[in-house]
Amino acid sequence: MILAVDLGGTHVKLGMVADGVLVDEDRILAPATLRELGAVADLGRRMIATHTGSGVRVTRAGVAVPGVVDPRSGRLTSIHDKYAYLVGFDLPGWATEELGLPVVIENDARAALLGEVEAVRTGGGAAVRDAAIVITGTGIGTAVLADGAPLVGPEGYGGVLGGHFTVDLDGPPCNCGNIGCAEAIGGSWNLAAQVRAVVGWERSTLADAGRDDSMSMAVLFGAAASGDAVATGLADRVVDAWAATAVNLCHAYQPELLIFSGGPMRAAAGRRDALADAVRARLWSSLRRPEVRFAESPEHSVVRGLAVLAERKDAR
Ligand SMILES: [Zn+2]
Numbered sequence: 032m033i034l035a036v037d038l039g040g041t042h043v044k045l046g047m048v049a050d051g052v053l054v055d056e057d058r059i060l061a062p063a064t065l066r067e068l069g070a071v072a073d074l075g076r077r078m079i080a081t082h083t084g085s086g087v088r089v090t091r092a093g094v095a096v097p098g099v100v101d102p103r104s105g106r107l108t109s110i111h112d113k114y115a116y117l118v119g120f121d122l123p124g125w126a127t128e129e130l131g132l133p134v135v136i137e138n139d140a141r142a143a144l145l146g147e148v149e150a151v152r153t154g155g156g157a158a159v160r161d162a163a164i165v166i167t168g169t170g171i172g173t174a175v176l177a178d179g180a181p182l183v184g185p186e187g188y189g190g191v192l193g194g195h196f197t198v199d200l201d202g203p204p205c206n207c208g209n210i211g212c213a214e215a216i217g218g219s220w221n222l223a224a225q226v227r228a229v230v231g232w233e234r235s236t237l238a239d240a241g242r243d244d245s246m247s248m249a250v251l252f253g254a255a256a257s258g259d260a261v262a263t264g265l266a267d268r269v270v271d272a273w274a275a276t277a278v279n280l281c282h283a284y285q286p287e288l289l290i291f292s293g294g295p296m297r298a299a300a301g302r303r304d305a306l307a308d309a310v311r312a313r314l315w316s317s318l319r320r321p322e323v324r325f326a327e328s329p330e331h332s333v334v335r336g337l338a339v340l341a342e343r344k345d346a347r
Pocket residue numbers: 194195205206207208209212215
């Protein structure tokens with residue numbers, strides 16, 4: 032059995048995975064400091080103890096982070112949100128010591144991609160050699176499988192910065208230093224600010240939600256579904272940003288399989304067909320259209336992928 036720890040934007044999700052099946056899960060608010068990270072280890076140890084007590088052997092752990100991981104050291108090189116305190120921190124060493132297990136550390140989107148590709152294989156699908164994933168959430172995570180191997184690059188940046196593709200030259204500034212990034216439009220971290228930039232938002236059904244910087248995609252898509260004009264306009268723009276991210280990935284890497292995942296994909300379930308159609312319609316005309324899939328369990332893509340990775344890779 033493997034313990035998978037997904038350090039997400041708002042929550043840390045922990046899962047126990049046996050033979051690819053998620054058998055137990057728990058979550059805790061994302062730690063804002065290195066000190067608070069201790070609570071994640073406490074919960075992980077409790078989960079390990081519970082399953083060890085029932086006779087199961089927990090052999091490895093995987094930890095996913097929403098940032099760039101140095102492929103040699105397993106440490107975070109760069110991140111643009113609440114986990115800034117992890118940059119340069121010996122996360123592999125910490126996790127190994129705190130959990131008492133060999134640990135593998137990976138970028139969250141890259142882990143999720145491996146999990147989804149593995150799910151296709153075990154589901155009886157043909158082996159996939161070229162794939163890309165777009166994971167929506169607080170930001171937008173991306174990853175690429177090229178010629179059967181995850182694209183990593185010399186310092187770990189390969190394929191994972193798709194959320195920072197420019198999709199609007201007149202778009203909002205991003206926290207990365209660029210302007211009009213996909214996730215500055217299609218990630219929830221900038222959603223409330225975008226609501227407040229729409230003329231007449233105070234008279235829309237988003238008048239309250241738009242004042243809360245932690246406004247979720249579920250609120251936006253819910254308001255859009257009930258016909259609110261401000262919400263509908265912004266929801267269209269968010270979906271467009273997701274589509275543009277996917278189109279850019281396809282133009283760069285020619286995946287045969289394109290996967291969308293992340294919690295907001297449930298909230299936007301009614302727009303899946305429109306999203307897939309938008310991607311196909313905007314691709315280079317002669318480019319073979321990729322198969323578009325939506326993760327069956329978008330909240331668990333990362334946890335499942337970590338289990339695949341921990342089983343496969345020599346953990347530290
Ligand atoms: Zn950016």
